Amino acid sequence: MPVRHTTVYDSPLGEMLLASDGQALTGLWFEGQRHAAAGLSPDATPRDDLPVFEAARSWLRSYFSGEKNVEPPALRLEGTPFQGCVWDALREVPYGSTVTYGELAARVGRRLGRATSARAVGSAVGRNPVSVIVGCHRVLGARGELTGYAGGLWRKRALLALERDGVVAREATERPAALVAALADVWERSVRATHDFLLPGEVERLRAVVPDALEGVPRLLVAEEAGTPVGFLGADGDFVEMLFVDPGWRGRGVGRVLMSRATEALGAREVSVNEQNPQAVGFYEHLGFSAYRRTPVDDDGRPYPLLYMRLA
Structure with a gap:
């Protein structure tokens, strides 16, 4: 076996390990991916300068x-x-398209001239050594559900959202003033569209503290389209402190992409939500959260009841 070379790429969805035999790319795996570095030579050496x-x-x-x-x-x-x-067969699935395991099995069967099971095809898909470029994330379950992605279902959801709508979600490890200002604008547009129960002047009062909250939250995920923020999520430990989506992007899966990453990658399990915002309550219930506590006022003592919800 030839000596392999490796390098690391810092993607919006986490670090990726690249492997090569010196001429071609032989491996591309997300950090923590099942079967990562499978077949990689034990004497592989880092080499960033390979063409x-x-x-x-x-x-x-x-x-x-x-x-x-x-x-x-x-x-x-x-x-x-x-x-x-x-x-x-995977490489022939176009960008932005999807295929079920059964459909892929039929295509493979035609290539081989014999019937092939979806289970056998699924096993081979899971062993794909070059993620993203060979689009195993484009394979869905029989009813179109997300199943079986070696890099984690939250990444699969994020990759499909990127190809469908051009939205990419990343963790904001740095928070320059321009980003904080843009996210505060998203917050205000979102609140004005969904929080019609707020008393006059409340949006302005709350807006004043949003920048500090954005700068102080330990983990901040940002969803962007062409570099423009369209949603964000902040988490502290296992608690989702904030989730807001630009009203022009509501109903398009942005909140789901952010929450999937928060629950599956960051370990988030709890959230609080305004009881007077039934759409938000329903969104979290759809994700598997259920209320375990209610307070008649919010954290500032204002007359906005909160529901504390926990992932089952």
Whole structure:
């Protein structure tokens, strides 16, 4: 086996390990992904300057910026003949499209000239060594549900949202003033569209403290379209402190993308929500949260009852 080389790419969805035999990309895995680094030589050495790594980084930058149909770097996928057939079929699923495991199995069966089970195809999909470029995230369950992604379902949901709407969610480790101001604007638009129960002057009063809250929350996830924030989530430990989506993006899966990452990657399990905002209550209930406590006033003692909800 030839000596392999590796490098790391810091994507909006977490670090990715890249592997190469010196000529082609042989592996691309998210941090914590099942089967990560499978088949990688034990004497693999870091080498950032390989041309194929630069080509892969360029492709990833373009992809996570929402660009479509960018020519991928050279690939060399190592697996069984059956796995190779499945991976070839995956590469033919267009950007922004999806396919069920059953449909993919039928395509593979036609290639092989024999019937192939969705279970066998699913196993090969799970062993795909080059995530994202070979689009295993585009494979869905029989009813269109998200199932079985080695990098985590929250990443699968995020990748599909990126390809569908151009929205990418990232963690904001740095919070420059321009970002904080843009997120405060999202907050105000969201509140004015959904919090019609607030007394006169309350939006202005609350807006004044939003920047400090954004700067102080330990974990901040930001959803952006073409670099413009369309939603954000703040979490402190296992508690979701804030979740707001621009009204123009409500109902398009932005909140679900942020909450999936918060619950699956950050360990969030609890949230508080205004009882007078039934749409928000219903959203959390749909995600599996249920109320375990009610207070007649909010944290500032204002007449806005809160429901404390916990993920079942």
